[in-house]
Amino acid sequence: MSFFIENWGFISKGLLMTIELALVILLFTTVISVILGVLATLPNKLLRGVIHAYVELFRSIPLIVNVFFIFFGAPMFGLDLTPFAAVTTGLTLWGSANGIEIVRGGLESVARHQWKSAWALGLKPWQIYLYVIGPQSLKAILPAYTGLLTLLVQATSLGALVGVTEFLKTGQTIIERTTMMTGASPAFEVYGIVLLVYFVICSALSWLSRYLERRLNRSSIRSAH
Amino acid sequence: MDFDVNYLIEQWPALLDGVLMTLQVSLLAIGFSLLIGVVGGAIRLFRLPLLSQIVVLYVELIRNTPILVQLFFIFYGLPAVGLGLSLYWSGVLCLSLWAGAYQIENIRGGLATVERGMLEASRALSLRPTQYFCLIALPIAVRTSLPASLNTAISLLKNSSYLQAIGLAELTFVAVDRIATDFRAIEMFSAICVIYLSLVAVLALLTGRLSAYLQRPFQHQ
Numbered sequence: 001m002s003f004f005i006e007n008w009g010f011i012s013k014g015l016l017m018t019i020e021l022a023l024v025i026l027l028f029t030t031v032i033s034v035i036l037g038v039l040a041t042l043p044n045k046l047l048r049g050v051i052h053a054y055v056e057l058f059r060s061i062p063l064i065v066n067v068f069f070i071f072f073g074a075p076m077f078g079l080d081l082t083p084f085a086a087v088t089t090g091l092t093l094w095g096s097a098n099g100i101e102i103v104r105g106g107l108e109s110v111a112r113h114q115w116k117s118a119w120a121l122g123l124k125p126w127q128i129y130l131y132v133i134g135p136q137s138l139k140a141i142l143p144a145y146t147g148l149l150t151l152l153v154q155a156t157s158l159g160a161l162v163g164v165t166e167f168l169k170t171g172q173t174i175i176e177r178t179t180m181m182t183g184a185s186p187a188f189e190v191y192g193i194v195l196l197v198y199f200v201i202c203s204a205l206s207w208l209s210r211y212l213e214r215r216l217n218r219s220s221i222r223s224a225h
Numbered sequence: 226m227d228f229d230v231n232y233l234i235e236q237w238p239a240l241l242d243g244v245l246m247t248l249q250v251s252l253l254a255i256g257f258s259l260l261i262g263v264v265g266g267a268i269r270l271f272r273l274p275l276l277s278q279i280v281v282l283y284v285e286l287i288r289n290t291p292i293l294v295q296l297f298f299i300f301y302g303l304p305a306v307g308l309g310l311s312l313y314w315s316g317v318l319c320l321s322l323w324a325g326a327y328q329i330e331n332i333r334g335g336l337a338t339v340e341r342g343m344l345e346a347s348r349a350l351s352l353r354p355t356q357y358f359c360l361i362a363l364p365i366a367v368r369t370s371l372p373a374s375l376n377t378a379i380s381l382l383k384n385s386s387y388l389q390a391i392g393l394a395e396l397t398f399v400a401v402d403r404i405a406t407d408f409r410a411i412e413m414f415s416a417i418c419v420i421y422l423s424l425v426a427v428l429a430l431l432t433g434r435l436s437a438y439l440q441r442p443f444q445h446q
Contacts, residue, residue: 060425061418062386065397069418072401072410154291161293161390168294175301188305191298195290202289 004193007174014170015197021084021156021166025091026149032096037103038129051100058097063155066090071162083163091155098148106141107133139216146209150202157198168194232409233416243399244420250313250395251382254320258381259374261321262328266366267358269329270336280329287326292387295319300391316388316395324381331377335370336362368439375432379425386421396420 004011040051058066067090074081081089110133118132160169171194179185233240265280287295299322300315310318339362347357386397394402400413 060383060422062383062397062421064386064389065400065414065417065421068397068401069410069414072404073414076408076410150289154289157291157293168291168297172297185301185305188298188302191294191302195286195294195298198290198294199286203285206285206289 014167018156018167022153028092029095029099033099033103037100040104041107055097058093067158087159102144106137109140110136143209143213150205233412239399243396247385247395250316251385253317255378257321258324258328261325262332265329266332269333284326292323316393324377327377331370331373335366338369339365371436
């Protein structure tokens with residue numbers, strides 16, 4: 001256990017990097033998901049097709065291949081990405097593919113008559129989205145989106161493979177250092193603790209997702225008479 | 226930057242070896258994970274004390290931790306306490322445990338759709354609980370949970386690429402290994418993307434056939 005206390009500063013830095021990665025990816029993912037998710041509900045067939053292809057492509061490729069592709073492939077296009085940027089890009093492409101589906105599904109889950117009523121009241125399309133459909137769709141979107149955030153936090157561990165010093169990487173480094181200094185490998189304890197920390201963070205998010213689902217459904221039962 | 230098809234043709238034997246390894250590990254793990262799913266689903270269905278709680282904890286633990294950390298724990302962590310497995314079996318174990326947790330939930334979902342009347346009827350016919358489970362509940366549950374189980378199997382196939390991180394020579398490992406020497410990243414990644422997409426498509430097709438086959442008794446009323 002002593003290595004845990006000795007390396008506390010290093011570990012907390014790694015944990016902060018994991019959180020930073022997750023938040024940056026969450027930000028980009030949300031922007032792309034909202035814009036493309038809304039566009040995917042418009043009647044334009046071509047637009048829908050292109051977005052559908054984007055979603056299917058990035059959901060079907062293994063995530064690790066996606067991240068490696070960007071990390072190793074970008075220099076071939078003359079782009080010099082840092083490991084942080086490569087992981088952020090790769091996970092954003094994957095995360096937004098999932099996010100678009102959540103937003104689109106949420107918007108389409110709002111009853112059809114809401115659109116028609118809003119239209120009949122003379123609201124402009126952007127007003128319908130912003131004031132009528134948007135708020136109601138949050139009920140379907142928020143729990144699923146929190147679930148996606150759980151997966152994003154887990155996926156940031158891929159950073160360790162391309163050289164981002166995030167939580168898993170700090171664990172690996174501590175194992176290497178301790179093995180070199182003492183001759184005994186603390187891999188079991190360190191990876192055990194790393195698992196436990198991810199478990200605490202992601203369980204909390206999963207719990208939040210279930211709580212939102214219950215909470216938001218309660219309001220609809222009350223108003224649906 | 227140019228796309229060199231000849232390079233890919235040259236590298237085809239290596240890629241094929243990678244595909245075979247990916248398939249081998251994935252199919253084994255799909256089998257084991259379904260086994261875990263059935264056993265875990267049964268434990269949850271009959272609410273066996275203690276075992277039931279262990280299954281819930283296992284499912285939560287797998288679903289709320291990164292598969293990469295699970296893999297490192299199995300491959301690097303377990304040998305430190307004398308439970309070392311070979312590279313190959315570490316990979317199979319990791320994928321099986323990961324997908325098993327999801328399969329438990331899938332099969333439990335299928336079991337939940339089996340009507341309560343079935344259980345009462347089987348009791349009236351004096352079937353034992355194990356007979357009820359194997360002969361009645363499971364065959365019905367398998368049909369309903371097949372689409373979800375397929376999704377998990379597809380995710381497992383995609384996640385077999387994580388085994389690259391411990392050095393198992395599956396498809397992604399072969400590709401990254403070649404890129405490190407030949408710098409042909411675009412060709413290699415395009416190739417393995419196409420291969421992964423095809424493997425997923427074939428798996429989906431086969432399961433579609435299986436599903437149609439299983440539905441046959443219900444088609445002619």
